[in-house]
Amino acid sequence: MDESERSAHPLEWDDEGHPVSALFGDLFHSRHDGQAETRHVFLAGNSLPARWSARPYFSIAELGFGTGLNFLETWRSWRATRPFAGQMSFTSFEAFPLSLDQMRRALSRWNELAPLAERLLDALPSTWPPVGEERPVRLDRQTQLTVIVGDARETVPAWPGKADSWYLDGFAPARNPQMWNEELMKAVARRTAPGGTFATYTASGFVRRSLEAAGFAVEKRKGFAGKREMLVGVKRD
Numbered sequence: 001m002d003e004s005e006r007s008a009h010p011l012e013w014d015d016e017g018h019p020v021s022a023l024f025g026d027l028f029h030s031r032h033d034g035q036a037e038t039r040h041v042f043l044a045g046n047s048l049p050a051r052w053s054a055r056p057y058f059s060i061a062e063l064g065f066g067t068g069l070n071f072l073e074t075w076r077s078w079r080a081t082r083p084f085a086g087q088m089s090f091t092s093f094e095a096f097p098l099s100l101d102q103m104r105r106a107l108s109r110w111n112e113l114a115p116l117a118e119r120l121l122d123a124l125p126s127t128w129p130p131v132g133e134e135r136p137v138r139l140d141r142q143t144q145l146t147v148i149v150g151d152a153r154e155t156v157p158a159w160p161g162k163a164d165s166w167y168l169d170g171f172a173p174a175r176n177p178q179m180w181n182e183e184l185m186k187a188v189a190r191r192t193a194p195g196g197t198f199a200t201y202t203a204s205g206f207v208r209r210s211l212e213a214a215g216f217a218v219e220k221r222k223g224f225a226g227k228r229e230m231l232v233g234v235k236r237d
Helices: 034-046 069-081 100-107 111-123 152-158 182-190 205-214
Strands: 011-013 019-021 057-063 087-094 137-140 143-149 163-168 192-200 216-222 229-235
Touching: 019 100, 034 069, 034 163, 034 192, 034 229, 057 069, 057 182, 069 087, 069 100, 069 111, 069 143, 087 152, 100 111, 111 137, 152 182, 182 192, 182 205, 205 216, 205 229
Parallel strands: 057 087, 057 163, 087 143, 163 192
Antiparallel strands: 011 019, 137 143, 192 229, 216 229
């Protein structure tokens, strides 16, 4: 991926001000309530904050940083419930990062997250790091964020870490199938700690089969808003 490909993600904005990817023709979050969607799908789907409440260190990884909304809602919840001296590392893999101005506009609708959004935007570099390079950002004494730019099919296998929970939040499988293929899901499984979990908004059979083949025990749960089902799972021994 060259420099021109890593320019700001081309966006469109719908009539209600929601960002839509011009590359994939898909929304970055639910029109119903993106913040509530994050809580339902990714936090509750990974049994958070209960799982981090007694842990000195907890690692979350994400496919698709997008607007940063998932991270911000996780950070908000972490700050309210984290154990004394606990540490959280949040690593996100993003092929087409938004510019800071795009993120600022997209996040402006979430008043509850505004103070944290400003801290995030102030801490992030004005230009994203080179493909595959890790540049952790310390948001507070107990929270670290790393956004790794590049194709997840290359950057996830090269990542040295392991996640206790995964947020699988690529664009819809029908529009972005490479983000959900079996090889990438196997790389996700290899980079998952024992007993680690995943959650995703999609219930696609293609995605479910890829995750099962990768080594996850997968189950369906009630989806968010108008979506009937979503997938969650635990890495098998």
